Amino acid sequence: MLLVLPIISPFFFAIIMMLFWNNTKAHRIINLVSSAASIIFAVMLFSNVNNSGIQVFQVGSWQAPFGISLVADLLSAIMIVITSVIGFSTAVYSLATIDHEREKFGFYPLLQTLLMGINGAFLTGDIFNLYVWFEVMLISSFVLLALGGRKKQLEGAIKYVTLNLLSSALFLAGVGILYGLAGTLNMADLARKLPLIDNPEMLTLVSMLFLIAFGIKSAVFPLYFWLPASYHTPPAAVSAIFAGLLTKVGVYSLMRVFTLIFINDTDFTHTIILVIAGFTMLSGVLGAASQMDIRKILSFHIISQIGYMIMGLGLYSPLAIAGGIFYIIHHIIVKTNLFLVGGAISKIRGTYQLKKLGGLYKLYPILGLLFLIPALSLAGIPPLSGFWAKFTVVKAGLDLGEFTIVAVSLFVGLLTLFSMTKIWNEAFWKDAPSETIGNKFSGSNTQKAILFLPIVLLALITITIGFYMEPFFDIAQQASEQLLNPNLYIDAVLGVSNE
Amino acid sequence: MEVILVIVIGVLYASGLYMILRRSFVKVIIGLIFLGHAANLLIFTVGRISKGIPAFISIEGTLAENAADPLPQALILTAIVIGFGVQAFAIVLFKRAYQTTGTDDLDELNTTDELIQ
Amino acid sequence: MKSSLILATTVKYIIPLLLIFSFFLLLRGHNEPGGGFAGGLVAAAAYALYAIANGVEEAEKFLSIEPLKLFSFGLLTALISALLPLLAGKPFMTGVWLDNKIPVIGKLGTPIIFDVGVYLLVLGVSTKIIFSLAQEEE
Numbered sequence: 001m002l003l004v005l006p007i008i009s010p011f012f013f014a015i016i017m018m019l020f021w022n023n024t025k026a027h028r029i030i031n032l033v034s035s036a037a038s039i040i041f042a043v044m045l046f047s048n049v050n051n052s053g054i055q056v057f058q059v060g061s062w063q064a065p066f067g068i069s070l071v072a073d074l075l076s077a078i079m080i081v082i083t084s085v086i087g088f089s090t091a092v093y094s095l096a097t098i099d100h101e102r103e104k105f106g107f108y109p110l111l112q113t114l115l116m117g118i119n120g121a122f123l124t125g126d127i128f129n130l131y132v133w134f135e136v137m138l139i140s141s142f143v144l145l146a147l148g149g150r151k152k153q154l155e156g157a158i159k160y161v162t163l164n165l166l167s168s169a170l171f172l173a174g175v176g177i178l179y180g181l182a183g184t185l186n187m188a189d190l191a192r193k194l195p196l197i198d199n200p201e202m203l204t205l206v207s208m209l210f211l212i213a214f215g216i217k218s219a220v221f222p223l224y225f226w227l228p229a230s231y232h233t234p235p236a237a238v239s240a241i242f243a244g245l246l247t248k249v250g251v252y253s254l255m256r257v258f259t260l261i262f263i264n265d266t267d268f269t270h271t272i273i274l275v276i277a278g279f280t281m282l283s284g285v286l287g288a289a290s291q292m293d294i295r296k297i298l299s300f301h302i303i304s305q306i307g308y309m310i311m312g313l314g315l316y317s318p319l320a321i322a323g324g325i326f327y328i329i330h331h332i333i334v335k336t337n338l339f340l341v342g343g344a345i346s347k348i349r350g351t352y353q354l355k356k357l358g359g360l361y362k363l364y365p366i367l368g369l370l371f372l373i374p375a376l377s378l379a380g381i382p383p384l385s386g387f388w389a390k391f392t393v394v395k396a397g398l399d400l401g402e403f404t405i406v407a408v409s410l411f412v413g414l415l416t417l418f419s420m421t422k423i424w425n426e427a428f429w430k431d432a433p434s435e436t437i438g439n440k441f442s443g444s445n446t447q448k449a450i451l452f453l454p455i456v457l458l459a460l461i462t463i464t465i466g467f468y469m470e471p472f473f474d475i476a477q478q479a480s481e482q483l484l485n486p487n488l489y490i491d492a493v494l495g496v497s498n499e
Numbered sequence: 500m501e502v503i504l505v506i507v508i509g510v511l512y513a514s515g516l517y518m519i520l521r522r523s524f525v526k527v528i529i530g531l532i533f534l535g536h537a538a539n540l541l542i543f544t545v546g547r548i549s550k551g552i553p554a555f556i557s558i559e560g561t562l563a564e565n566a567a568d569p570l571p572q573a574l575i576l577t578a579i580v581i582g583f584g585v586q587a588f589a590i591v592l593f594k595r596a597y598q599t600t601g602t603d604d605l606d607e608l609n610t611t612d613e614l615i616q
Numbered sequence: 617m618k619s620s621l622i623l624a625t626t627v628k629y630i631i632p633l634l635l636i637f638s639f640f641l642l643l644r645g646h647n648e649p650g651g652g653f654a655g656g657l658v659a660a661a662a663y664a665l666y667a668i669a670n671g672v673e674e675a676e677k678f679l680s681i682e683p684l685k686l687f688s689f690g691l692l693t694a695l696i697s698a699l700l701p702l703l704a705g706k707p708f709m710t711g712v713w714l715d716n717k718i719p720v721i722g723k724l725g726t727p728i729i730f731d732v733g734v735y736l737l738v739l740g741v742s743t744k745i746i747f748s749l750a751q752e753e754e
Contacts, residue, residue, distance in 0.1 A: 001702075001707070001708060004708045008695065008698075008699075008708075011691075011695065012695060015688055015691045015692050015695065018684065018687075018688035018691070019685065019688045019689075019692075021682075021684055021685075021688075057707070057708070058707070059707075059708065059709050060707070060708070060709040060710050060711065061706065061707050061710040128574055128577075131578075132577065132581065135581045135585065138585070139584065139585055139588060142585075142588055142592070143588070146592055146595075149595060149599065150599075151599050151600055151610065152610055152611055154592065154595055154596040154599050154600065155596065155600065155608040155609075155610055155611050156611045157592055157596075158524075158592065158593065158596055158605075158608060159608075159611070161588075161589055161592060162519070162527060162531065162589075165531050165534075165535075165585060165586075165589065166519065166531070166534065168585075169515075169531070169534040169535055169537070169538045170538075172535075172538040172539075172542070172578055173537070173538040173541050173542075175542070175574075176538065176541045176542035176545050176571070176574075177541070177545065179542070179545060179546075179570075179571060179574075180545035180546075183568075185570075228612075229611045229612060230611065232611075233611060580653075587745065
């Protein structure tokens with residue numbers, strides 16, 4: 001039952017909000033309650049998985065592989081917890097930043113259905129069900145992105161929608177062929193039956209379809225062009241939740257299928273993933289170097305950071321995958337926080353353009369500090385969380401003798417630091433240009449507190465992970481062991497069998 | 500029958516990809532719809548096509564030989580409904596974008612990529 | 617929008633038939649072709665027809681409940697039907713059936729409640745889409 005709660009709780013609260021469609025005050029409160037409830041359920045689920053192993057729930061009492069199974073291993077549980085934390089932060093943050101027009105058109109119910117879709121994607125153990133959750137997530141994100149209907153938003157949304165629909169079509173085709181090969185859709189059952197099929201070449205072909213489909217969703221090279229075209233257009237709260245969670249659902253799916261289902265030819269597939277990882281890191285960070293808009297710089301950095309996670313998967317050793325998972329934990333929190341700080345800056349100055357910003361450190365030294373924590377963490381400065389994440393991935397690469405990718409990742413880390421110092425210099429350190437648009441935060445003190453609360457919360461989490469990384473890393477390592485031992489997953493879903 | 504369907508699927512994929520590369524909004528949407536149909540037909544073909552053989556297990560507990568697999572058809576039904584919703588949204592979005600930007604040429608939608616120096 | 621007298625008169629007789637047919641589809645859906653989705657679409661078609669004959673505003677009055685409310689209730693009904701088995705001590709979404717048969721409807725159970733939810737949802741969404749598109753035309 002605990003497995004269903006992260007899905008039906010946001011769903012239930014979204015329905016309640018829809019029943020009170022015109023009462024935006026009620027929406028705000030219910031949204032907060034729902035997000036807080038999600039955290040509780042997520043933590044309960046996590047402790048359950050952590051204590052007693054992989055949890056499985058057969059929906060409607062239809063036994064696997066005939067029904068839909070919900071499965072939570074450690075990776076899923078970790079993702080659910082982070083999703084709930086990010087969901088709560090954005091729920092608080094949007095109280096101060098979302099305008100009334102958007103609230104009236106159902107911003108909060110959409111936020112909850114988005115979270116439902118993300119949670120569903122993390123929990124499902126059925127590949128077609130994964131497609132359905134992807135669509136739930138996508139349609140919510142489409143509307144959140146286009147809500148407001150400004151020219152820029154619509155242009156960004158067109159690119160986002162087109163490429164994501166293309167990816168869905170490819171995903172669906174892949175699912176169809178996979179079913180034709182194995183006659184089942186349950187991921188555990190697929191993992192058991194696929195090694196026995198007659199033509200393993202076909203399997204590699206399908207794996208490439210999935211790589212492209214999930215690659216578009218997780219914005220890897222050369223499929224990422226929708227991301228920098230769209231992520232800087234919606235309000236800061238929406239950007240933040242997209243930046244933190246959406247691409248990571250793609251990364252999660254890649255990790256799931258390429259450790260469970262497509263492991264017949266790892267020399268071939270995982271080498272491709274590794275090469276893609278290198279190019280993703282490099283092209284992302286180079287794209288960021290040329291930009292002068294805070295959110296565009298951060299968008300390009302999402303891409304380059306995705307490269308590190310995929311690199312963990314591509315190296316395909318216990319340490320590397322643990323590093324990849326640790327990287328996801330660190331990245332979601334840090335990146336969301338950076339977008340939230342960016343939103344706060346634009347709330348004060350009314351712009352994201354670095355040229356028009358400046359002198360913020362003098363006015364708001366605390367905001368400067370709050371920016372530095374995630375920014376330095378992103379660049380991988382010890383002892384913040386990003387350092388340990390990068391360190392693990394690099395160490396795994398060195399252990400395996402993959403020196404090229406290690407060199408690339410270190411170089412990219414350097415360029416990331418350059419980007420972050422650029423934002424710091426331009427927005428905080430240099431003197432404010434004369435034609436500054438806004439100068440002071442316009443709004444009451446409570447609004448200010450609401451704006452800063454999630455930023456402080458996420459910064460604290462970053463620091464905690466940095467100074468106290470061992471338990472977090474332990475969990476990442478256990479999750480990686482589970483991933484690399486698919487029999488645990490298969491036995492948990494299908495029951496221990498003697499076949 | 501399978502051969503015909505396979506050809507149709509191929510043609511749908513080819514024309515879908517061609518259309519999605521065009522610059523006009525409407526053609527891009529048509530391309531997306533074609534790609535969705537192609538994927539659906541692909542799943543349909545994968546589930547075996549048979550005429551007049553119901554996919555029911557008889558009282559004796561045997562399934563008729565060569566009966567089509569009903570599961571892919573259920574999948575397609577789901578995919579069609581999802582596709583219907585998503586495509587309807589895409590059409591409205593493209594229409595709004597046309598009204599706001601005053602163009603239906605994708606090449607002119609470049610304000611999101613402008614570099615501001 | 618003024619439409620023809622013939623259409624307006626015909627619609628008056630067709631709509632009850634369509635609505636009854638939609639219920640028929642809904643109730644037979646579990647074991648025979650039909651179901652909440654098809655039923656909901658037929659019902660939505662009835663209201664669309666009414667909108668064509670008498671204008672959207674009249675149709676909205678005729679529906680007498682906001683489409684948005686309809687589909688919220690539909691979702692809620694579906695969710696409740698999935699939660700009901702918990703009361704019977706069975707896992708989430710398990711089908712629970714009453715033992716006795718009821719005339720006309722047949723066996724009663726949670727899948728029927730789920731189908732009613734789908735019916736309301738489809739009716740709500742379809743009428744919402746049709747009404748807003750038609751209003752934009754005017």
